Amino acid sequence: MLEAPVFSKLTLAPAYRQVAESVGQLISSGKLRPGELLPTEMELALHLGVNRSTLREGLRAVEHEGLVRRDGKRLRVAIPHYTDLATRASRALTMQQVTFRELWETAMAMETLTAVLAVERINGEAISQLDANIAEMAANIKDIDRVVSLDIEFHDLLAEAANNRALSLAREPISLLFFPAGKIILPRLKTQKRILDAHKKIIELIKQRNSQEVGTWMRRHLADMKRGYQATGLDMEQPLDGAL
Amino acid sequence: MLEAPVFSKLTLAPAYRQVAESVGQLISSGKLRPGELLPTEMELALHLGVNRSTLREGLRAVEHEGLVRRDGKRLRVAIPHYTDLATRASRALTMQQVTFRELWETAMAMETLTAVLAVERINGEAISQLDANIAEMAANIKDIDRVVSLDIEFHDLLAEAANNRALSLAREPISLLFFPAGKIILPRLKTQKRILDAHKKIIELIKQRNSQEVGTWMRRHLADMKRGYQATGLDMEQPLDGAL
DNA sequence: ACCAATTTGTCCGTATGTATG
């Protein structure tokens, strides 16, 4: 009752949170640059005025965020790579009960952009990797698991060739969920050949630098995927998690 | 010397990592369902065979990941919301020195899809929110900061109307970096009116359910943004962080 | 509204393994 409300809420967040915040700030602000070693736990604990146990709790959060990475014993400031974020994003989507329809619509836009950009920027090495991918799929056309993983690899190679990190970041969590859906479709419909033909056509158009056509073919390729999904009797509006 | 090498590498990852992994598994696998309270720290520590301090380090990682949230004192299993991931993804992109070109290309594809989907699914309430947004921008057309934040809001409203969580997840980190770039352009070029007009046109086409035209107008709108960026003398291939 | 038990937040001390000079 009589307590002064002024002092009531001095401690807003637990100490370990403030530690994570402070260290993250230190890095984002550039006081600690990527590549540098983090100070020892004792030093940091002393500097921030907390116990080492508390400091370590905070460090675990920062570490998990990817701002620091373990390099041997010490922690080193790192550039968080967005691939680390992709799996977490995918998990968020499945827990949110995202539907195949949502994934398909988004994949449609991103893979089309990917293909168009790849036409402009692809180089010889990437092309030969794609050729190798196609050859391998042709050789293993009966092996469904192999075809699915080669399909994923094909689109990943294309994304790399597109040379756009914003796009890579955006498409990764979606493709992580979308393409494995092939595992559901293929065993029932055996449309491996259609996939292979589409890939062949796409790489052919890329070699011709035909960005118009490559876009429409990529859309056709993904429309196939949608038809396959529906043909298995699965509901596009149903969450994926059950299916996968 | 005589030690059996069989036992040499039993411990691959530190215990706190395994804790984070185990607890994350527990949740992803559905043994702990969203909304449930996490067991107490002592229980978990006993169950996983680690000390409570170690367990807490692991918990901090899981907590930071968004799989559990604080509810009063205890931790409660939660569905990680992808908006939490967006800021981290944005940070990753800026630290990776992503260029305006990369952002623009990606935004182009995603905002176009957003607009097209919005046409199909928008409802009366969302339309009136967009109308209000436009009216407010018209009333504050001189206030640059206001215009920028209303521009962001306009596109966010559209994204919500598109009703696609995969798209929301993908576009958020990009839009978080892309649209604030207006803060650079507008003070120098004063093209607020063009933004307002584009928004008016887009909402008009949405009301007409004209998905063809709305796509081209959205592209035009973003092409304007690109021209503005170039007109300020900024290099599209330069990282954003300096500019923002 | 009060009391007691539970649980978290924080700290301290210590032992162990390992990498580095």
Next chain:
DNA sequence: TCATACATACGGACAAATTGG
């Protein structure tokens, strides 16, 4: 090879906040 520094992990302790009776 040896010694040191450091991270990892454990055990125990206590205050504060929360919960349940």
